[in-house]
Amino acid sequence: MSEPQQGNGTPRSGVDDGAHRRLAPRPLHRPNVDPNQAAVFGRPAGVPGAFAERPPLNGHRGAGVQLSPPPPEALSTAFGRPRGTAELLQRPPLDVHGEPEVEPVFWEGKPAGDAWRDPGASAVIGPPAVTEEPAEKAEDVRSAPGPQLSVPELLFGRRVKPMGLALLMVAALLVGAAGGVVGWLLGKVDNPLTDGGVTLAEVQPGKERPVGSVSDIAKRVTPSVVSIEFKGANVAGVGSGVVIDGGGYILTNDHVVAPAVQDTSAKLTVVFTDGKRAIAQIVGRDPKTDLAVIKVQVDNPTVLQFGNSDELAVGDTVLAIGSPLSLSNTVTEGIVSALHRPVTAAGENGGPQITYDAIQTDAAINPGNSGGALVDSSGALVGINSSIRTETGGSVGLGFAISGNYARKISQALIRDGQVKHADMNVNVRSASAETAEGAQVQNVPEGGAAAAAGIQEADVITRVGDRTVRNAAELTVAVRNHEIGDTVPVVLARQGRELTLQVTLRSD
Structure with a gap:
């Protein structure tokens, strides 16, 4: 380890203030440069700095620089410096004599080797940022337990005399006892519903009647x-x-x-x-x-x-x-x-x-x-x-x-x-049934009626009118009345073992 040095680089003793050691900066290490690498990556000949000087444009230095146009005269008059003066907007404060005040250097009088002002000063291993407080001081920080609330303060928010609290408790006990006595007396009144020897049937809540019931x-x-x-x-x-x-x-x-x-x-x-x-x-x-x-x-x-x-x-x-x-x-x-x-x-x-x-x-x-x-x-x-x-x-x-x-x-x-007319075939029938079929058998066919006009004959057995099956005489009447007067409906009948379908135009009864 090298010896500690002053801020100006001169060697000094190994202890700075008697408590901490100051470390000197490491020596600058400059390794040798390979000539081949320097030829590839080095500066061109005749260039002293990191950037080459910009060549003049059109033979005049700075001719290619684009400058902003001059400000308008109104702005220059309002915000520019007065003519014939070089004063800036930020002017140093003046003292009572009209002379500019010079701020004193706050490190004036301190040694030039101050570590805060000398960039070349060596590093210092300082004390820890936080130190332990003495045990006596830590104990003093603990606060002593505060006063506890009494029962009157807890209940009423303020102090109450003990005598008043006692009277309040006695009044509460008296009210409770009186209520209990009254309830006991009422319970002893003879009531068949509260008789201990009677068992009451349980009653369910009222029956609900939903919509649609x-x-x-x-x-x-x-x-x-x-x-x-x-x-x-x-x-x-x-x-x-x-x-x-x-x-x-x-x-x-x-x-x-x-x-x-x-x-x-x-x-x-x-x-x-x-x-x-x-x-x-x-x-x-x-x-x-x-x-x-x-x-x-x-x-x-x-x-x-x-x-x-x-x-x-x-x-x-x-x-x-x-x-x-x-x-x-x-x-x-x-x-x-x-x-x-x-x-x-x-x-x-x-x-x-x-x-x-x-x-x-x-x-x-x-x-x-x-x-x-x-x-x-x-x-x-x-x-x-x-x-x-x-x-x-x-x-x-x-x-x-x-x-x-x-x-x-x-x-x-x-x-x-005030009256009703029904559709009618104008035919007299009776119920008939056989081993193979059943229907309404025609008894007679009055002249001038709908059945006679359609060709229905006596002994015909009508089995269907429109889309409704006819099994007896009453069903024939119902099937015909389901249609309107003047409707033409197909009538299926059996005649001499053959099935026929006739178109019948219904008339009024």
């Missing part, structure tokens, strides 16, 4: 189903009806209003679910399909909407609503047991035979349900309850309703015209 449908539909009372000198009874129009039109069965027509002293009275009563007038009747329309004067009635009965399927849930056995607002539930069931019944007092295409249901239907509503699971009207089949006189799960689509067609005609 039977209770929901009944709540929405029953206001549109009415009871129809007829009372006269010789007749009295109760049936049902359905409000189908806001003008007070009510659809019901013809056999419900027929007694009131036959007895001129009888009156028809409509009773709504809210107890309101109104006298009804007959708008129109159709005895052949057992449908009729009556009308009442009523404000803001609840009208039942028609559904599409053609979309029903066997097994669909249906509700029958009416007044069976004079019990108004009765709701029974069942399913669709069959569709397109031809139903026939004798006419009232020798009138024409009743025939209609029925929906069969096992919903309980009893006398008084006639004319009431058969609704589907959405609450739409899909049928008019009309009859039951029984051997005991009571409901045995064989109820029949006129299909809603056909009932709407008939009711519209009754409201518009």
Whole structure:
């Protein structure tokens, strides 16, 4: 290790301040340069510095230097130096005598070898940047634990007299004891529901009635189903009806209003679910399909909407609503047991035979349900309850309703015209069955009718009308009435062992 030196390079003692050693800079090492490398990478001959002097352009030094244009005269006047002076914008401060102040050198008086000012000074191994504090001082830094809060200060935020705190606790105990005594006395009062010898049955929360449930449908539909009372000198009874129009039109069965027509002293009275009563007038009747329309004067009635009965399927849930056995607002539930069931019944007092295409249901239907509503699971009207089949006189799960689509067609005609005309072939038939087929056998063919014009003969067995199979006489009537007057439909029949198809143009009955 070389000896320490002063800042000017002269050797000095090995200790600078008596505590730290100063290291002298390493000697400059200049290795020999290979002449071949110097010839390749060295400066060209005659070039003393790192960059060669720029050659003069056009024979004049600096002729190629592009200088900025002189500033505008307005800017030079505003911001330039006054004419005839060389003062700069930054001027040194002046003392009280007007002389420039000279900042003294802050290292003045220090040796020239100061390590902070002499770039050639050697490095110094100095003391550590952080020193350990004495143990006594470290202990003094620790703060002593502060005063702790008392219970009154913690609870009330300020000091409270002990006597006041004690009185507060005594008052709280007295209030609690008094409440306990009152509760005990009330519990001792004789109450059969709180008697220790009685076991109460558990009660579940109230039953929910979601949208679409039977209770929901009944709540929405029953206001549109009415009871129809007829009372006269010789007749009295109760049936049902359905409000189908806001003008007070009510659809019901013809056999419900027929007694009131036959007895001129009888009156028809409509009773709504809210107890309101109104006298009804007959708008129109159709005895052949057992449908009729009556009308009442009523404000803001609840009208039942028609559904599409053609979309029903066997097994669909249906509700029958009416007044069976004079019990108004009765709701029974069942399913669709069959569709397109031809139903026939004798006419009232020798009138024409009743025939209609029925929906069969096992919903309980009893006398008084006639004319009431058969609704589907959405609450739409899909049928008019009309009859039951029984051997005991009571409901045995064989109820029949006129299909809603056909009932709407008939009711519209009754409201518009007061009567209904049906399509007809004008032929008398009876039900026939054989080992290989069944159908409606022609008994006679009146002259001038649709059947005679198409060439239908006696003894022909009709098996199909349009797209509907005919298995008996009632089904032939229903199949024909499903078409309009003037329609030409294919009729398939059997004649002397051969199958024929005739085109029949239907006429009015």
